[in-house]
Amino acid sequence: MNYLVPLPVVMPLLGAALTLLLASRPRAQRWVSLTVLTATVAVAATLLVRSSIDGPLVVEVGGWVAPLGIVLVADQLAALMLVVSAAVTLCVLVYSIGQGMADGHEDTPLSVYHPTYLVLTAGVCNAFLSGDLFNLYVGFEILLVASYVLLTLGSTETRIRAGTTYVVVSLLSSLIFLVAIGLVYSATGTLNLAQLVDRLDALPDDLRLVLQGMLLLAFGIKAAVFPLSAWLPDSYPTAPAPVTAVFAGLLTKVGVYAIIRTETLLFPGGRTADLLLVVAALTMLVGILGAVAQSDIKRLLSFTLISHIGYMLFGVGLSSSLGLAAAIFYVVHHITIQTTLFLAAGLVERRGGSTALDRLGGLARLSPLLAVLFFVPALNLAGIPPFSGFLGKLGLVQAGVDDGGPLAWVLVAGGLLTSLLTLYAIARVWNLAFWRRPHPEMPEPQDSVHTVRTDGVEQPYRGPDRDAHPGAMLPRLMIAPTVALVVLGLGLTVVAGPLFDLSSDAADDLLRRTPYVEAVYPGGTP
Structure with missing residues (x-):
């Protein structure tokens, strides 16, 4: 099964090349993208099953033996991240296709969208599978190039500025990461993660702390932890709804994944644990206070995104098996739920003409299905029992209580307060956008069938521009993937037991380190 490991990276890259060649054939582009991402989901699921049974799967790209060559490693953590990220990117792609068709862009979409989207997927997968620091850096750079193109689609002034x-x-974060890579190589002579385990342990404590701090700073910017998160609320909400959704669901989690991987594999029990707990508490509270102050749904969700990164850092900072397992579980939950909410926000904007709370109202009556699609993941995000958000937070609280330290108790209290404020922020959105009377400036609901006069006769019109204005009926191809993600979020609750067991196994392997090292170097590290 090792031959499957590179496919989540190779298939999207080949798909991107093919869709670029098919720039003049948008329908062929769509089919290629859908086929590639569906295959990626299947391969990722297979890797998750095999890594759970056989242990980490390793491929030395090009036959170059580690540490000279590029090593890709699919352990349980990497495979789990691949599955959820591939599923989310597939659903968002379907949503974006539906949006393009409804807006009349079915035959004339931006030809660069599909290649760029597939390159973004390849970058995410490469980051998860990377077995050395420099290849992880390459994954981040692929993400940067692709995400900048997607963020500025349409070339409006607002999007260019953001x-x-x-x-x-x-x-800036990439520069810091590159400097850190240079320092690590200078101190150890290698960038291979498995080989770094022994060599970093042999370094003086002060030098290890410098290297650890540099990597944490780089990954902290990418994960949008406080006080390195001010850029996010001004950048994400300006992009088209599907782009915002995939950014919110995945990009910051790649940074969190890098923190989990390096803190457990390279710097176990490091001196930065207390710093991580302090940063986690500040990220939770400052982020959710920012959300409470917002009057726009997208910006509010952007601040909740920042806030809930704190829960993940909470589990990492505890450095315990339960804390790390709860953090991994919460990453999976948050990728799914945050993406769903941003897709629902896109539907709100389409139906209500805006995401500004002072210009919305009555959506629960005007579009009951849309109300459900927002309400269910919103409750999940707030941590209402018995949803997966509640179960993840419960695991983190239990891990904090078991730790018993002063900072752990502060995080427990901060986590509970953040959850209550999240519920307040979500309830405010529900009251203003869905529950109260419709705002006078909201567009009137449009019928599913419009008429045009042709040769003096009124005839039904179902042309491409029929739904290209606020108040239009919500396209089924946008509703379907949102429903799928809502169901996936509910599914996480149904399979919470097995999923938490899988997260616990992944956490145990991370803390033991030997399964990863022995998979890359069966005879011992050179």
């Missing part, structure tokens, strides 16, 4: 901010911040 994209510029995003690129500047991303380049």
Whole structure:
């Protein structure tokens, strides 16, 4: 099964090349993209099953023996991240196709969208599978290039400005990461993660702390942890709804994944654990206070995105098996739920003409299905029992109580307060956008069938521009993937027991480190 490991990276890259060649054939582009992402989901699921049974799967790309060559490693953590990210990107792609068709862009979409989207997927998968620091850096750079193109689609002034901010911040974090890579190589002579385990342990504590701090700073910017998160609320909401959704669901989690991987594999029990807990508490509270103050749904969700990154850092900072397992579980939950909410926000904007709360109202009566699609993941995000959000937070609270330290108790209290404030923010959105009377400026609901006069006769019109205005009926191809993600979020609750067991196994392997190292170097590290 090892031959499957590179496919989640190779297939999207080949698909991107093919869709670029098919730039003048948009329908063929769509089919290629859908086929590639569906195959990626299947391969990722297979890797998850095999890694759970056989242990980490390793491929030395090009036959070059590690540490000289590029090593791709699919352990349980990487495979789990691949499955959820591939499923989310597939659903968002279907949503974006539906949006393009409804807006009349079925035959004339931006030809660069599908190639760029597939390159973004390849970058995410490469980051998850990377077995050395430099290849992880390459994965981040692929993400940067593709995400900048997607963020500035349409070339509006607002999007260009937001994209510029995003690129500047991303380049800064990449520069810090590159400097850290240079320092690590200078100190150890290698960048292979499995080989670094022994060599970093042999370094003086102060030098290890410097290297650890540099990597945490780079990954912290990418994960949007406080105080390195100010760029996110101004960047994400300006993009088209599907782009915002995939950014919110995945990009910050790649940074969180890098923190989990390096903190457990390279710097176990490091001196930064207390710092991580402090940053986690500040990220939770500052993020959710920012959300409470917002009057726009997209910006509010962007601040909740920042806030809930704190829960993941909480589990990592505890450095315990239960805390790490709860953090992994919460990452899977948050990728799914945050993506769903941003897709629902896109539907709100389409139906209500805006995401500004002072210009919305009555959506629960005007579009009951849309109300359900927002309400269910919103409750999940707030941590209402028995949803997966509640179960993930419960695991983190239990891990904090078991730790018993002062900072752990502060995080337990901060986590509960953040959950209550999340519920308040979500309830405010529900009351203003869905429950109260419709705002006078909201567009009137449009019938599913419009008429046009042709040769003096009124005839039904079902042309491409029929739904290209606010108030239009919500397209089925946008509703379907949103429903699928809502069901997936509910499914996480149904399979919470097995999923938490899988997260616990992944956490145990991370903390033991030997399964990863022995998979890459069966005879011992050189």
